[in-house]
Amino acid sequence: MQRAKLLPLIVACALFMENTDSTVIATSLPVIAKSLGEDPIALKLALTSYLVSLAVFIPISGWMADRFGARTIFRSALCVFMLGSILCAISSSLGAFVGARFVQGMGGAMMVPVGRLVILRSVSKSEIVGALAYLTIPALVGPVVGPPLGGFITTYFDWRWIFFINIPIGLIGIVLSSLFFEDIREEDVAPLDVKGFILSSFGFAALMLGLATGGRHLVPEYISYGCVLAGAAALVVYWFHARRIPYPVLNLSLFRIPTFRTGVIGGSIFRTGIGAIPFLLPLMLQLGFGLDALQSGLITFVSAAGALIMKTLAKTILARYGFRRVLTVNAVIGAAFLAASGLFTPATPHAIMLSVLLVGGCFRSLQFTGINALSYADVSNREMSSATSLSSVAQQLSLSMGVTIGAFALESVNAFHGGKALSAGDFWPAFALVGLISASSALWMAQLAPDAGAEVSGHVPVSARKATAEALADQKPLE
Numbered sequence: 001m002q003r004a005k006l007l008p009l010i011v012a013c014a015l016f017m018e019n020t021d022s023t024v025i026a027t028s029l030p031v032i033a034k035s036l037g038e039d040p041i042a043l044k045l046a047l048t049s050y051l052v053s054l055a056v057f058i059p060i061s062g063w064m065a066d067r068f069g070a071r072t073i074f075r076s077a078l079c080v081f082m083l084g085s086i087l088c089a090i091s092s093s094l095g096a097f098v099g100a101r102f103v104q105g106m107g108g109a110m111m112v113p114v115g116r117l118v119i120l121r122s123v124s125k126s127e128i129v130g131a132l133a134y135l136t137i138p139a140l141v142g143p144v145v146g147p148p149l150g151g152f153i154t155t156y157f158d159w160r161w162i163f164f165i166n167i168p169i170g171l172i173g174i175v176l177s178s179l180f181f182e183d184i185r186e187e188d189v190a191p192l193d194v195k196g197f198i199l200s201s202f203g204f205a206a207l208m209l210g211l212a213t214g215g216r217h218l219v220p221e222y223i224s225y226g227c228v229l230a231g232a233a234a235l236v237v238y239w240f241h242a243r244r245i246p247y248p249v250l251n252l253s254l255f256r257i258p259t260f261r262t263g264v265i266g267g268s269i270f271r272t273g274i275g276a277i278p279f280l281l282p283l284m285l286q287l288g289f290g291l292d293a294l295q296s297g298l299i300t301f302v303s304a305a306g307a308l309i310m311k312t313l314a315k316t317i318l319a320r321y322g323f324r325r326v327l328t329v330n331a332v333i334g335a336a337f338l339a340a341s342g343l344f345t346p347a348t349p350h351a352i353m354l355s356v357l358l359v360g361g362c363f364r365s366l367q368f369t370g371i372n373a374l375s376y377a378d379v380s381n382r383e384m385s386s387a388t389s390l391s392s393v394a395q396q397l398s399l400s401m402g403v404t405i406g407a408f409a410l411e412s413v414n415a416f417h418g419g420k421a422l423s424a425g426d427f428w429p430a431f432a433l434v435g436l437i438s439a440s441s442a443l444w445m446a447q448l449a450p451d452a453g454a455e456v457s458g459h460v461p462v463s464a465r466k467a468t469a470e471a472l473a474d475q476k477p478l479e
Contacts (some may be wrong), residue, residue: 002295007118007119007180007181008323010115010173010176010180010181011074011112011115011116011118011119013169013170013172013173013176014074014077014078014081014111014112014115014170014173015112016077016169017081017166017169017173018081018108018111018112019076019198021085021104021162021163021165025046025047025150025162027150027151027154027282027293027296027297027300028150028151028153028159028162028293029043029282029283030045030282030283030286030287030293031154031159031277031293032046032097032159035159036092036093036094036097038094040134040283040287041407041410041411042094044279044403044404044407045093045098046094046097046098046101047101047278047279047400047403048188048208048209048211048400048403048404049098049101049102049105049434050101050102050104050105050108050401051105051208051396051397051399051400052102052105052204052208052209052400053102053103053104053105053106053108053109054105054108054109054206054392054393054396055199055204055205055208055393055396055397055400056105056200056204056205057105057106057110057389057394058109058389058392058393058396059196059197059200059201059250059389060189060192060197060249060389061073061109061110061114061117061388061389061392062114062385062386062388062389063189063190063192063249063385063389064110064114065114065117065302065385066189066385067189067192068377070114070115070117070118070181070182071177071178071181071182072366073110073114073179074110074111074114074115074118074177074181075174075178076110076128076143076202077108077109077110077111077114078107078170078173078174079107079109079170079174080103080104080106080110081104081107081108081111081166081170082101082102082107082166082167082170082171083103083107084100084101084102084105084106084107085104085163085164085166085167085170086163086164086167087099087100087102087103087160087389088100088104088160088163089160089162089163089164090160095250095346106176109392111173112392115387117384117385117388117390118181118182120376120384120388123290123293130332136284136436146473148294148297148298148301149165149297150162150280150293150297151292151293151294151295151296151297151298152294152297153301154293154294155292155293155294156294156474165358170185176423182371185467190246190247191247192249193247193248193249195241196238196241196242196245196249196250196463197249199234199235199237199238199241200234200235200238200249200250202230202231202234202285203231203232203233203234203237203238204231204232204235204393204397205231206227206228206230206231207227207228207231207232207235208227208231208397208400208401208404209227209231210223210224210225210226210227210228210230210231211224211228211401211404231433238250239252249389250386250389250390250393251383251386251387251390252390254379254383254386254387254390257378257379258372258378258448258449258452259323259375259377259378259452260375260376260377260378260379260387260391260449261390261452262374262444262445262447262448262452263371263372263374263375263376263377263391263392264359264375264390264394265376265394266327266331266441266444266445266446267368267371267372267374267394267395267398267441268394268395268397268398269398269437269438269440269441269444270331270334270335270367270371270403270438270441271395271398271399271402271438272367272398272399272401272402272434272437272438273335273402273404273434273435273436273437273438273439274334274338274364274399274434274438275398275400275401275402275403275406275434276402276403276405276406276431276434277303277338277341277402277434278403279402279403279406279407280341280406280410280427280430280431281300281341282296282300283378283410283422283427284341284344284424284427285299285300287421287422288346288422288423288424288426289344289345289346289424290346292371297353299350299353300356300357302354302357302361303357303358303359303360303364304362304363305358305361306325306357306358306359306364306365307361307362307364307365307368309362309365310361310362310363310365310366310369311365311369313366314365314366314369314370315458317366318369318370318373318458318459318460319457319458320459321459322450322451322452322453322454322457322459323373323374323377323445323448323452323453323457323459324445324446324448324449324450324452326366326370327367327370327371327374327442327445327448328442328445328446328448329442330363330366330367330370330441331367331438331439331441331445332439332442333361333363334360334364334366334367334437334438335437335439335441336435336439337356337357337360337363337364338360338364338431338434338435338438339431339432339434339435339436340356340360340431340435341356341357341360341431342427342428342429342430342431342432342435343428343431344356347422349402360368363430373453373456373457374448374452374453374456375387375391376388376391376456377452377453377455377456377457378453402434402437405434405437406430406433406434407428409429409433409434410422410426410427410430413426413427413429413430414426
C-alpha cells in the first residue's frame with residue numbers, strides 16, 4: 001500500500017477513537033446527566049473540559065514530537081487516552097467525570113496532531129489533500145457508528161460501557177504505529193518555551209473555564225468572570241512574550257502566511273458554529289422532542305454519513321474550482337443547513353430531518369477538508385510542527401467556544417420562557433445564532449487570492465489558463 005495511504009489509515013485509529021468518543025457522549029448526555037444527578041446543560045463542562053485540555057497541551061505536541069520522536073509520543077498519547085477512558089467509565093460525580101475527560105484530552109492533544117504531523121512530513125505537497133482525505137474517511141466511521149452505538153448502549157445497557165470501546169482500538173493503534181511509523185524527530189530542537197507554555201495554558205484554561213461555567217451558577221458568578229478576565233489577560237501577556245523570543249511555544253509569526261492565516265482564522269469562525277451541533281442536536285431531539293437515546297443516535301449519525309460521502313469528492317471539487325470559490329460559497333451553504341436544523345419540530349417527519357442532516361454533513365465535510373489543506377499549503381517542512389500545533393489549538397478553542405455559545409443561547413432563551421424544563425421552542429434561536437457565526441467565515445475566505453494553495457488543490461485559475469494559451473499561441477512553429 002502506498003505510504004500516502006497507509007500512514008493516514010494508522011493515524012485514523014486515533015481519530016476514530018476520539019471522534020467515536022465525542023459523538024457517543026453527545027448522544028448520551030441526557031442519560032449521563034440523570035445518572036450523575038445533574039442538569040443536562042451542566043454537562044457542557046464534560047465537553048468543554050476535554051477541549052480545554054486539548055488547547056492546553058497541543059502547543060507542546062509539536063515540540064515533544066521533534067524532541068522525543070513522533071512514534072514515541074503517538075504511542076504514549078494513545079496510552080493516556082485509554083487511561084482517561086477507564087477513569088470516565090468509573091466516574092460517579094460530575095467533578096470526577098469532568099476530570100477524567102481532561103485526562104482524555106491530554107492524550108488527544110498529542111495523538112491526533114502528532115499523527116497529522118507524521119503525515120504532513122512524509123508526503124509531498126501534491127499528495128496532501130488525498131492524504132488528509134484518507135485520514136478522515138476511516139475516522140468518520142466513528143461519528144457514523146457513534147450515535148447509534150451510544151444510543152443502543154445507553155438505552156439497553158449502561159452508559160459506562162461506552163468508554164471501554166476505546167481500549168481495543170487504542171491497542172490496535174499502538175501495534176500499527178510500532179510497525180509502520182518512522183520515529184521522525186528534528187536533530188536541532190529549540191529549547192521549550194516554558195514561560196510561554198505556562199502563560200498560554202493558564203490563559204486558555206481560565207478563559208474557557210470561565211465561559212463554560214457561566215449562566216447556570218455552576219460556580220459563583222465572580223469566579224466565572226474572574227476566570228475570563230484572568231485568562232484573557234494571560235493570553236495578551238503571551239502575545240507580547242511571543243514577539244520577543246525566537247522560539248515561542250505557539251509561533252504567531254505563522255499568521256504572516258496568507259493561506260495559513262485565512263485557513264486558521266476563517267476556519268475557526270466556521271468551526272465555532274459547527275461546534276455547537278454535538279451539544280444542541282441530541283438535547284433537542286431527546287429533551288425537546290421526547291426521543292430516546294437510540295432514536296436520537298439513529299438520526300444524528302447521518303451527518304457523518306454525508307461527510308463520509310463528500311470525502312471521496314473533495315479533491316476533485318477543489319481542483320476544479322479552487323480554494324477561494326469553494327470555501328467562500330460552501331461556508332454559506334453549510335451554515336444554512338446548520339441553521340435549518342433549528343426549524344425541526346416534533347412533528348417534522350424523520351425523513352426530512354435525515355435529508356437535511358445528510359446534505360448538511362456533505363457541505364461541512366467539504367469545508368473542513370478545504371480548510372485543513374489550505375492551512376498547510378504554503379508552510380515549510382521546518383515550520384510544520386509549529387503550524388500543526390497552532391492550527392490544532394485554534395480548532396479546539398473554536399469547537400469549545402461553539403459549545404459555550406450554543407449553551408449560552410439555549411440558557412438565555414429558556415430563561416426568557418420562564419426557566420422551566422427545556423422545550424422544543426427553546427432551540428431554534430441557538431441554531432440560528434451559530435449558523436450566522438459559521439456563515440460569517442465566508443468574509444475571510446473571500447479575501448483569498450484566486451490561485452491560493454494551487455500547488456495543493458491542483459486548481460489553475462482561468463486567468464492563468466488564458467495566459468498560458470496566449471503564450472503558446474504567440475510561439476512561432478518550428479521550421
